[in-house]
Amino acid sequence: MEGTSLGVRKGAWTGEEDILLRQCIEKHGEGKWHQVPLRAGLNRCRKSCRLRWLNYLKPNIKRGDFAVDEVDLMIRLHKLLGNRWSLIAGRLPGRTPNDVKNYWNTHQRKKSISPIVDVLEEKEQNMIVKTKVIKPRPRTFCKKLTWLSGKPSTIIRERTLIQPKDDIATNIMSPTLTPSENRMKYRWECLLGDNEAGDEIATRALNTGFDEELSTTIWSDDEIASAAKVGGTFDIHDQDGFSFLANF
DNA sequence: AACGACGACAACCGCTTCAGT
DNA sequence: TACTGAAGCGGTTGTCGTCGT
Numbered sequence: 370m371e372g373t374s375l376g377v378r379k380g381a382w383t384g385e386e387d388i389l390l391r392q393c394i395e396k397h398g399e400g401k402w403h404q405v406p407l408r409a410g411l412n413r414c415r416k417s418c419r420l421r422w423l424n425y426l427k428p429n430i431k432r433g434d435f436a437v438d439e440v441d442l443m444i445r446l447h448k449l450l451g452n453r454w455s456l457i458a459g460r461l462p463g464r465t466p467n468d469v470k471n472y473w474n475t476h477q478r479k480k481s482i483s484p485i486v487d488v489l490e491e492k493e494q495n496m497i498v499k500t501k502v503i504k505p506r507p508r509t510f511c512k513k514l515t516w517l518s519g520k521p522s523t524i525i526r527e528r529t530l531i532q533p534k535d536d537i538a539t540n541i542m543s544p545t546l547t548p549s550e551n552r553m554k555y556r557w558e559c560l561l562g563d564n565e566a567g568d569e570i571a572t573r574a575l576n577t578g579f580d581e582e583l584s585t586t587i588w589s590d591d592e593i594a595s596a597a598k599v600g601g602t603f604d605i606h607d608q609d610g611f612s613f614l615a616n617f
Numbered sequence: 618a619a620c621g622a623c624g625a626c627a628a629c630c631g632c633t634t635c636a637g638t
Numbered sequence: 639t640a641c642t643g644a645a646g647c648g649g650t651t652g653t654c655g656t657c658g659t
Binding site for chain 1: 643644645646647648649650652653
């Protein structure tokens with residue numbers, strides 16, 4: 370793996386390079402990775418420096434075997450998130466995305482290749498929920514939409530969502546899931562999110578439950594505007610046949 | 618002792634996303 | 639709005655150590 374490309378060193382890092390990189394980060398802080406090789410006096414590319422720091426030199430990195438509870442959490446998170454290693458690692462203190470990925474590829478993937486485990490996993494999948502990988506994406510709306518521009522309109526829109534008894538749950542509700550699936554989703558959102566009151570909210574969600582009825586209502590522009598402030602998932606249709614799923 | 622298979626993990630590469638202009 | 643460079647992410651590869659034959 371040793372070698373150079375355009376004069377940039379590749380391959381395993383030496384102890385000397387580690388020291389230079391660590392000193393540089395301690396002095397200037399993380400970030401501005403394109404400046405790090407110059408500042409540290411390293412003949413490495415920015416990517417290499419960043420990776421070395423994040424995966425090896427950064428303080429508080431936990432090394433050694435994964436504990437049973439870490440593996441358990443990893444499996445659950447992987448079921449929910451798929452191969453989103455940085456998110457999974459974010460919930461495993463001291464573990465890096467590379468660590469998690471390597472562990473998964475060497476231990477867990479091996480297990481999933483096993484036909485017996487395959488069958489068990491499939492059964493478990495059927496018992497719980499179909500995996501739905503949630504990838505947050507920014508949504509952009511056409512500015513021609515009158516209700517976004519604030520102009521009055523007579524356009525009919527439908528709002529379809531499962532009504533929660535507790536409005537605090539509204540934000541993460543999905544009309545495409547059953548109430549129990551929504552409960553599960555809610556718990557995970559609370560677990561994965563940065564919500565400070567996550568535990569309390571999760572408990573309340575479990576104790577509260579959700580109504581099973583879907584409601585379809587014609588909303589005025591004002592109602593939609595207020596709903597957007599509260600938040601939630603909306604299946605919106607207008608009279609031009611334009612429809613989309615919106616999360617506020 | 619020699620050698621091949623395999624596992625673990627560090628590092629690279631290419632692509633996507635984000636932010637600034 | 640389009641463009642560009644930086645940062646971040648996940649897939650893949652290379653290397654090294656260990657174990658079994």
